[in-house]
Amino acid sequence: MYKILTINPGSTSTKVAVFEDEKMISSETIEHKSSELKKHENIMDQIGFRKEAILKFLDKNGLKINDIHSIAARGGILPPLKSGTYLVNEDMVHYLKFETKTEHASNLAAVIGYELSDNKIPVYVTDPVSVDEFCEEARISGIKELKRKSLLHALNMKIVARKASEEIGKEYNSCNFVIAHLGGGISVGAQKEGKMIDVNNANDEGPFSPERAGELPMGDLLKIIFSDLYNHKELKKRLIGHGGLVGYLGTNDLREAFKMAQKDEKAELVIEAMAYQIAKEIGAMTVVLNGEVDAIIITGGLANSEPFINLIKERVSKLGLIMVYPGSFEMEALALGAFRILNNSESPLNWSKEV
Ligand SMILES: Nc1ncnc2c1ncn2[C@@H]1O[C@H](COP(=O)(O)OP(=O)(O)OP(=O)(O)O)[C@@H](O)[C@H]1O
Numbered sequence: 001m002y003k004i005l006t007i008n009p010g011s012t013s014t015k016v017a018v019f020e021d022e023k024m025i026s027s028e029t030i031e032h033k034s035s036e037l038k039k040h041e042n043i044m045d046q047i048g049f050r051k052e053a054i055l056k057f058l059d060k061n062g063l064k065i066n067d068i069h070s071i072a073a074r075g076g077i078l079p080p081l082k083s084g085t086y087l088v089n090e091d092m093v094h095y096l097k098f099e100t101k102t103e104h105a106s107n108l109a110a111v112i113g114y115e116l117s118d119n120k121i122p123v124y125v126t127d128p129v130s131v132d133e134f135c136e137e138a139r140i141s142g143i144k145e146l147k148r149k150s151l152l153h154a155l156n157m158k159i160v161a162r163k164a165s166e167e168i169g170k171e172y173n174s175c176n177f178v179i180a181h182l183g184g185g186i187s188v189g190a191q192k193e194g195k196m197i198d199v200n201n202a203n204d205e206g207p208f209s210p211e212r213a214g215e216l217p218m219g220d221l222l223k224i225i226f227s228d229l230y231n232h233k234e235l236k237k238r239l240i241g242h243g244g245l246v247g248y249l250g251t252n253d254l255r256e257a258f259k260m261a262q263k264d265e266k267a268e269l270v271i272e273a274m275a276y277q278i279a280k281e282i283g284a285m286t287v288v289l290n291g292e293v294d295a296i297i298i299t300g301g302l303a304n305s306e307p308f309i310n311l312i313k314e315r316v317s318k319l320g321l322i323m324v325y326p327g328s329f330e331m332e333a334l335a336l337g338a339f340r341i342l343n344n345s346e347s348p349l350n351w352s353k354e355v
């Protein structure tokens with residue numbers, strides 16, 4: 001029996017869990033006080049207190065790091081790489097600490113895992129957000145200076161695709177799926193025979209989401225950029241964090257938005273528009289797969305809302321079988337990624353900056 005510690009840091013919390021083989025035996029979402037977070041200007045300055053909190057969690061559960069056989073950490077913002085489970089090495093830790101271009105709490109996971117392992121147990125990351133399996137046409141943006149980039153909720157999208165393939169009784173690598181992860185951010189991708197050949201970049205393309213603006217009218221956006229309205233940092237925050245539902249309704253919580261919609265037609269319209277844009281993206285990804293789709297999979301926090309899912313279904317149900325997996329399965333996905341290596345059903349991928 002293998003004991004696997006999974007580590008998934010978010011902006012305000014660190015999710016941790018211990019699995020015995022494939023079974024979760026304990027888990028906790030450790031909330032970090034904003035007073036603690038504010039003390040540290042850079043993400044990497046948070047290593048110390050987050051590591052302490054993980055050790056406390058183990059202690060509360062009667063475990064020591066020596067009882068753990070492997071650590072499964074959320075992959076950070078690495079350069080584009082293929083899907084799979086990577087062994088964390090010194091180079092990856094160095095990249096995440098000093099070289100990655102984007103500050104993101106997930107960058108902490110492999111670094112903390114590596115420090116906790118003290119080089120005695122293997123640390124793995126599975127399906128980071130920069131998984132890139134694009135077909136060549138998908139990389140072309142429209143101007144040669146800019147390439148489209150693959151940035152997606154790969155970890156959750158890949159595990160629900162595995163669940164769906166089991167449910168329909170077909171080999172994972174022979175299925176074609178359109179997969180919509182609907183969380184704080186939204187990724188809608190076309191997965192052809194196991195590979196995500198196209199997806200909206202979850203930070204700056206596709207539907208608007210609870211917190212992000214999604215794709216915008218380009219000419220008018222340019223006018224905003226060259227006005228005095230925002231500096232670079234402020235505009236980025238407006239688009240990713242204060243866009244979407246937050247921008248229109250002042251909340252990132254769909255449940256709140258539905259409550260507002262009972263009295264406010266504008267709120268109702270905004271919810272309908274978010275469903276409309278998601279349905280439109282699902283249609284586009286269906287076409288990427290030439291209409292040959294085994295299922296349209298819907299997952300993420302928004303998939304908990306039946307009325308919202310119904311708004312999407314109204315538009316896309318003619319396109320294929322719809323399978324809904326509410327919530328997120330990231331902890332399970334991390335543990336299973338490590339477990340497939342420990343039980344020798346898969347080999348770990350070696351990471352270097354150039355993979
Ligand atoms: N039962 C529910 N009914 C309606 N909406 C819900 C429900 N549960 C969660 N949500 C909504 O789901 C969204 C958050 O989804 P999720 O928890 O997947 O996001 P996240 O993990 O913060 O971000 P991301 O998925 O982008 O990493 C919020 O808008 C929240 O209000």
Ligand SMILES: CCCC(=O)O
Nearest residue numbers: 129151152153185202
């Ligand atoms: C960019 C995809 C993952 C995230 O939203 O953090």
